[in-house]
Amino acid sequence: MHYILINVVYKALLCRRTVKIDDSISFSCTMITKMNSIYENDENNINNTNNLDTMLSATIHQYQNPLVLQQTPKPKIIHGEQVLVKVGATGLCHSDLHLVNGDWKKSIPLQLPKIPGHEIAGWIEEIGDSVPEGLLQKGDMVAVFGGWGCGICIQCKNGNEQLCSYTKWPGITVDGGFSEYILVESYRFLIKIEDDGDKSKLSVEELAPLTDAGLTPYRAIKKIRQMLGPGKVIAIMGIGGLGYYAVQYAKILGQTSNIIAFDRQDEKLQLAETAGADVTINTSAYEKQNIKEQVLTATNGRGVDIVIDCVGTESTVYNSIRLLNKGGVLVLVGLFGNQITLPLVPSVINEYSIIGSLWGNYNELREVIDLAKNKIIKHSIQKFPLNRINEVISLLKEGKIIGRAIIVP
Ligand SMILES: [Zn+2]
Numbered sequence: 001m002h003y004i005l006i007n008v009v010y011k012a013l014l015c016r017r018t019v020k021i022d023d024s025i026s027f028s029c030t031m032i033t034k035m036n037s038i039y040e041n042d043e044n045n046i047n048n049t050n051n052l053d054t055m056l057s058a059t060i061h062q063y064q065n066p067l068v069l070q071q072t073p074k075p076k077i078i079h080g081e082q083v084l085v086k087v088g089a090t091g092l093c094h095s096d097l098h099l100v101n102g103d104w105k106k107s108i109p110l111q112l113p114k115i116p117g118h119e120i121a122g123w124i125e126e127i128g129d130s131v132p133e134g135l136l137q138k139g140d141m142v143a144v145f146g147g148w149g150c151g152i153c154i155q156c157k158n159g160n161e162q163l164c165s166y167t168k169w170p171g172i173t174v175d176g177g178f179s180e181y182i183l184v185e186s187y188r189f190l191i192k193i194e195d196d197g198d199k200s201k202l203s204v205e206e207l208a209p210l211t212d213a214g215l216t217p218y219r220a221i222k223k224i225r226q227m228l229g230p231g232k233v234i235a236i237m238g239i240g241g242l243g244y245y246a247v248q249y250a251k252i253l254g255q256t257s258n259i260i261a262f263d264r265q266d267e268k269l270q271l272a273e274t275a276g277a278d279v280t281i282n283t284s285a286y287e288k289q290n291i292k293e294q295v296l297t298a299t300n301g302r303g304v305d306i307v308i309d310c311v312g313t314e315s316t317v318y319n320s321i322r323l324l325n326k327g328g329v330l331v332l333v334g335l336f337g338n339q340i341t342l343p344l345v346p347s348v349i350n351e352y353s354i355i356g357s358l359w360g361n362y363n364e365l366r367e368v369i370d371l372a373k374n375k376i377i378k379h380s381i382q383k384f385p386l387n388r389i390n391e392v393i394s395l396l397k398e399g400k401i402i403g404r405a406i407i408v409p
């Protein structure tokens with residue numbers, strides 16, 4: 001019985017990566033044909049100077065090639081719910097690397113060219129005529145929520161638009177934030193940042209990564225927070241953009257749980273310490289079999305009750321499962337790899353639970369922004385101008401970005 005349950009959960013995880021994304025793509029592709037046709041008219045226009053009708057964008061023209069910095073047509077509002085946002089900052093995520101590299105071209109067949117960048121914040125530039133009066137005005141600072149659901153399916157009505165089968169993703173299935181402007185499909189996908197005075201001042205560069213790096217681990221840890229408490233041990237695997245926030249949420253929601261941070265780089269582990277990790281372990285320093293011994297030593301023999309895997313490779317899953325105590329939970333968040341292998345017998349006899357956690361929902365993003373406005377979470381960001389984006393992509397690939405790289409157009 002337990003085996004069946006684990007198997008079902010595991011298969012569901014695998015299916016969600018392929019089937020759900022495919023579903024959304026087939027819908028999105030028809031919706032974006034119109035946008036792609038704009039680029040075709042612009043092919044000979046790469047070096048033109050900016051004017052009111054164009055904007056500087058970094059676009060994927062061919063997989064595995066550098067992004068092309070070019071002037072593209074500034075989008076125009078074509079229906080009343082849409083909002084044009086002047087991009088203030090966009091975070092660079094590992095998912096952008098997968099997209100640019102073509103790693104997901106089978107599950108997410110993009111119609112190129114495409115502007116990537118899905119962690120977006122900026123200011124209202126123009127609003128459609130169906131936006132409720134007084135809701136938004138030019139100049140308002142906004143965070144762009146990423147899962148643009150249909151609004152009427154069960155998932156959307158439950159508030160989980162990121163799980164909608166018809167979700168469009170800015171920077172993935174439709175043009176995103178590595179650009180001067182982004183056309184947001186509806187005002188429903190924006191969160192206005194009220195200016196509550198100096199105490200809550202949040203910069204646009206701090207706001208942008210909250211929409212994914214700050215949001216995704218928040219949902220993951222909220223899912224298991226009832227298991228946290230005195231004497232419990234939670235491990236965060238991978239201290240990249242997401243992991244840094246994950247350590248902070250483990251501290252905030254963990255009710256005195258002990259937090260262990262794992263990474264292959266000492267600089268990232270130092271960052272985890274500043275975020276509240278009680279123990280840090282450099283996984284590159286040990287053979288796989290010895291990591292568990294290190295953990296047992298560091299936790300006085302307690303082991304680990306929950307692992308939040310912010311990486312998602314064969315190796316991190318292997319390490320994570322081996323660390324878990326009986327009844328332990330592995331939460332899969334990172335999408336670095338393609339497939340994972342679970343050891344069957346230990347998974348059954350120890351009653352492990354494997355949970356997938358995708359992105360976060362709109363209200364969870366509101367909560368994260370509230371934490372940031374009240375200075376309860378910290379940020380670790382490095383700013384770069386849009387014209388250096390290809391260099392920054394190389395730095396991220398080489399593991400040289402500590403925290404989140406933020407691209408400013
Ligand atoms: Zn991302």
Ligand SMILES: [Zn+2]
Nearest residue numbers: 150153156164
């Ligand atoms: Zn929906």
